[in-house]
Amino acid sequence: MxxxxxxxxxxxxxxxxxxxxxxxxxxxxxxxxxxxxxxxxxxxxxxxxxxxxxxxxxxxxxxxxxxxxxxxxxxxxxxISYVNENYTLLPNVNVYDNIAFPLRLNKVDHDEADQIIKEVTKYLDIDFLLTRKTKYLSLGQISRVKLAKCFVKDSDxxxxxxxNRNLDEENRNKINRYIKDRLKGKTIxxxxxxxxxxxxxxxxxxxxxxxxxxxxxxxxxxxxxxxxxxxxxxxxxxxxxxxxx
Amino acid sequence: MRKRNYSNVDYSYSSLPSTRKEAFKDVYRHNFMTIFKSGVFLLLSFLPLIAFMIVMEINKMFLTLDNYSESDLFGVLFVWDLIVHIGFVILFTLVVLSLSGVFRIIKLLVFQEGIDFFYDFKKGIKENFKPFIISYFIYITIYLLTYLLQLFFLNQFVGIMTLVLFHIVFTPAFIWGLFSINIYDAKLIKHIKNSYFFYMKTLGFSLLYVFMMDLPILISFIFYENIFGFGVNFIFIIIKNVLLVLALLFFYPFLLVVGSLYSNSKFDLFINKLHYPEIYQKGLYKSK
Incomplete structure (x- = not known):
């Protein structure tokens, strides 16, 4: 498109x-x-x-x-999945619920959603933060949560x-690899x-x-x-x- | 837009719980509302039972020698007691239903997994209710038989001790059974065997745990009615039930977290390390 x-x-x-x-x-x-x-x-x-x-x-x-x-x-x-520099997460809600939010809106099957969230968060190395509220996270971790929230959704x-602004080089490369490999065929x-x-x-x-x-x-x-x-x-x-x- | 403060440092593995004690503090700190919501669901399932007990207790206040002859009163009180037991058995099934959901929520909490509360509550009911209700009916049948048996003892102390003995022999195993069902998919007989195994291995803690479960009920005995006048008795009934409501919201759900964490530590030791390494020490972060 x-x-x-x-x-x-x-x-x-x-x-x-x-x-x-x-x-x-x-x-x-x-x-x-x-x-x-x-x-x-x-x-x-x-x-x-x-x-x-x-x-x-x-x-x-x-x-x-x-x-x-x-x-x-x-x-x-x-x-559209849109990640920007602003704080677009719910601060008093945990990471899991923040990431699951677009999936729940789109009525994705819960087990499927759970699997997608676990897979993406594992890749981004934030799987251990799932039960943490986002207000306790660093800027870099918040960026990765926002990206995970974007990645889990199947968008056009x-x-x-x-x-990637708040990420170190290692994480930046990781994110870019994800975009190149896993979002292949999508308009970015x-x-x-x-x-x-x-x-x-x-x-x-x-x-x-x-x-x-x-x-x-x-x-x-x-x-x-x-x-x-x-x-x-x-x-x-x-x-x-x-x-x- | 309000300026937001961020943490200056990454939330690291070292900030995460590495022991069961830390895990409890962590769950309490980060998921208080989820535990509280579990308490609300427990309370909702208890409401019919509470209402039934209030009606029956008020009803009991009229069962006095002023209204009945001594010979009639014995029979009336027996019937009253029987109705209370039957009502309890039936209405407690609703609590078992709620417990099936709450157990899954607690399991996910201590495993540090994400929770979609309503979905997981429903899933818990789907997964746990059948084995929970069968266990409950086995447990309650044994209890009713014990209760009927103790009626034959003329000595009241012996009667009470029979019930206490029942409690010691069966209740901790029943609770271990529920924790076991919540984690493992196995035949009921295997769960029963396991529950006695773990009960014997953790005798002191298991008895203490049952005592803690009974504590709100024991405290409510302070407000035992039928000693004073109608007005005081009525106030006692209210106080007793308010205490129960508070315990359901703020005590039992947390006790279930403690029980879940403790049982998981024992499951890890005797089962998971060898047979289920994928859930061994799940929810604890020793090192990355």
């Missing part, structure tokens, strides 16, 4: 009542059944784009969700919005500011800058691109390497 943006814009009012353009008249498509990585400098509109899809913000223009106009699909019927579209939008990560996981890399769409690249095309924004993004990796040595 392709996701096509046609002249989509997002405007909002900031605290000073100024009108800010988060997304400025963009038109492009995310490819179905592929890992679509969205990159760009902070504040370029990546999260706003994701939130258009989940129905959290109003947009101008048209978004086609497969064959259908997204606006005509109820948010609950879009079947998975959106990972900086979902992976938002990150980490270019190394983007290159390692992407089928296609989409670049945004100042609310505008800059282009779509394969990882190799991205590395060879002369686009100024891409060059700036790549320079971050080079700088990181310099810091290391």
């Amino acid at each position: 392709d996701i096509t943006f046609k002249n989509v814009s997002v405007l909002y009012e900031n605290k000073k009542r100024d009108i800010i353009t988060a997304i400025d008249d963009i038109s492009f498509s995310f490819t179905s059944e592929k890992i679509n990585v969205l990159v760009g400098p902070s504040g370029c509109g990546k999260t706003s784009l994701a939130r258009c899809l989940t129905g959290e913000i109003i947009y101008e223009g048209e978004i086609m969700y497969g064959e259908k106009d997204l606006e005509k699909i109820e948010t609950k019927d879009r079947n 579209l998975y959106i990972f919005d900086e979902s 939008i992976f938002i990150t500011h980490n270019i190394s990560e983007a290159l390692s996981i992407a089928d296609y890399i989409y670049v945004m800058n100042e609310g505008k769409y800059r282009g779509r690249y394969t990882p190799i095309e991205f590395l060879e691109s002369n686009d100024e924004v891409v060059q700036n993004l790549l320079s971050e990796i080079k700088n990181e390497k310099k810091k290391l040595f």
Whole structure:
């Protein structure tokens, strides 16, 4: 299922009542059944784009969700799993119930749900936390619980919005491996500011800058691109390497 | 949006219980509401029995020499006692039903597994009710026979001691049986054999456990009616039943957790280590 943006814009009012353009008249498509990585400098509109899809913000223009106009699909019927940076867990509920929540909403058979939860949490090394309330967990563990909650659900579209930010490299690699192997054939939008990560996981890399769409690249095309924004993004990796040595 | 504080450190294996004692504290700290909910379900199943007992106790207050002759009163009290026993046997089946569900919840709690309360409660009933109710009927039949037998003893002390003896011989084994059924899928005769084996191996604890189970009932004897006037007796009935309600909510479910943890430790020692390694020390985190 392709996701096509046609002249989509997002405007909002900031605290000073100024009108800010988060997304400025963009038109492009995310490819179905592929890992679509969205990159760009902070504040370029990546999260706003994701939130258009989940129905959290109003947009101008048209978004086609497969064959259908997204606006005509109820948010609950879009079947999207979305992990973002916010605390989207119930703090006074234990890990198991938090992860089981979408499965219960979808009326998945309890034994089947139990098996899925155990399998995913074991993979993410949070199986020993099932009876803990999420308020006792560290940020890294909370991130993994949020990801587990996303993985257990059989969705049409998975959106990972900086979902690996609080994880160490080992866990990041583990999560990315899961996305690559277990979610194969699903449409994935992976938002990150980490270019190394983007290159390692992407089928296609989409670049945004100042609310505008800059282009779509394969990882190799991205590395060879002369686009100024891409060059700036790549320079971050080079700088990181310099810091290391 | 309210700012949320996170733990600065990972919740690690070392923070998890490694002994049964720690496991109890852990279950108490992290799953108090689940245990409390189990208590609520126990209470709900007890309500018909409590209502029945209140009616019967109020009824008993009118069974006095003022209303009956001495010869009639003996017969009336016998019939009253018989009705109480029959009513108890029937209405307690509802409690057994609830216990079937609660036992599964407690098992999952001490195994540190996730719980979907209503689903697991229902699943517990589905899995445990049949063997629980058969065990209960065996136990209660022996009790009724003992009760009828003690009626023949003219010496009241001997009669009471017969009932106490029944309690010592059968009740701990019955409770061990329930814990065994809750974990293992085996024939009833095997559970009965196992329950006596474990009873003998843990004589002191088992008797103490039964004593603890009886404790709220023993305390309620302080408020024994039919000594004072109608008003005081009525208040005593209320106090007794309020105590029972509190015990069902805050005492028995926790006692079941203790029993479950203790029985699991013994099952580990004599059964699981060799035959069921997958549940050996389940719920304890010695090391990763």
